[in-house]
Amino acid sequence: MIKAILIDDEENSISSLKEKLLAHCTQVKIIACCNNAAKGIEAIDNLQPDIVFLDIEMPVMNGFVMLQQLTYKNFELIFTTAYDHYAIKAIRYSALDYLVKPIEVEDLKAAVLKAEEKRNHAYPNPQIELLVEQLINKKNSFTxxxxxxxxxxxxxxxxxxxxxxxxxxxxxxxxxxxxxxxxxxxxxxxxxxxxxxxxxxxxxxxxxxxxxxxxxxxxxxxxxxxxxxxxxxxxxxxxxxxxxxxxx
Structure with missing residues (x-):
């Protein structure tokens, strides 16, 4: 089983994603649902998931800022967003996955399958490390x-x-x-x-x-x-x- 944490400030988005995962991605076990970044950090560091579904746009602390606060980073990351905007370029530079809301079932299944295939390392996910590096540098062009x-x-x-x-x-x-x-x-x-x-x-x-x-x-x-x-x-x-x- 793949242990998953869902992080999104919109309750409807969490409910919809949870429902689709339960119906179409039976290999995924949802171990926590968090409605803000602070709770997400606590859940990730304590529960050490295999995969995290993370909303980008959240009040107080967005998904990018949240990543910079994490201690545990050994998980596959799939961003969820209602916007196809500037953030997508940084995500694509890191070769991470993202799903645009409303999330299509086939896109979700493909993203989960890809994450499952990559779950073979026991060290901080280098893609997350790369993304955090770029965010900290705050450069318009990525190195x-x-x-x-x-x-x-x-x-x-x-x-x-x-x-x-x-x-x-x-x-x-x-x-x-x-x-x-x-x-x-x-x-x-x-x-x-x-x-x-x-x-x-x-x-x-x-x-x-x-x-x-x-x-x-x-x-x-x-x-x-x-x-x-x-x-x-x-x-x-x-x-x-x-x-x-x-x-x-």
Whole structure:
């Protein structure tokens, strides 16, 4: 059984989530329901759950602030929110799950299954650690990103990414450390996450870190040569945007 704690200031939201879990996720045992962050902290630290469903927007202390107060962090975390807003970017950088209210049953089942598959470590969840790190730094651009791959999660510095290449529903990520990662996210997912002042979509298949640009070769769209020696095509429709971004 997976021990779960539900934290939400809205009673209707807790009741609805509880009902769906009992009906559709029988492997989950609900060990506590908390209507504010302070009670949530106490329940998590005392009961040490396997999974926590956490509302982001709560009065007095929101879900993000609550995470920074925790001692026990060895659990899988699924955020619940009524808003698809700024907070989602931080969550996605950490490769954590979130469910937008009203929560769909199929989305809930998928999130629980993913959390169940990841319950194999006995140390603070590195994704929560990464999220808390970003929140404490309070930076608009994130320094590290969690990359979900077939093997698990890789945590890499954003500044080390040279370029990303689309491959169907996957993305190949190439870094300055001469490493390649195959991420189970689309290139569009990364375009939405990565800071646009540094990362440029130059083609349907490529996003580059402009800091690694070595040379531009003229042409209809042209080509860009990166610091690792790779030459990539620039789409004609992206040419003027690219040249402006590199100050050409």
């Amino acid at each position: 590290r990103i969690a990359i979900p791959t077939m093997e698990g999660l890789h945590f890499i510095k954003v500044e080390d990414i040279i370029y990303l290449e689309a491959s169907s529903n996957y993305t190949h990520i190439f870094t300055s450390e001469k490493k390649k990662y195959i991420a189970s996210h689309t290139l569009k997912d990364f375009e939405d996450m990565l800071p646009p002042e540094i990362f440029l979509r130059i083609h349907n298949s490529y996003i580059i870190n402009k800091n690694f640009t070595e040379k531009y070769i003229r042409g209809e769209g042209g080509q860009v040569v990166l610091s690792n020696g790779v030459t990539l095509d620039v789409a004609k429709r992206k040419k003027s945007e690219f040249l402006k971004a590199i100050g050409y």
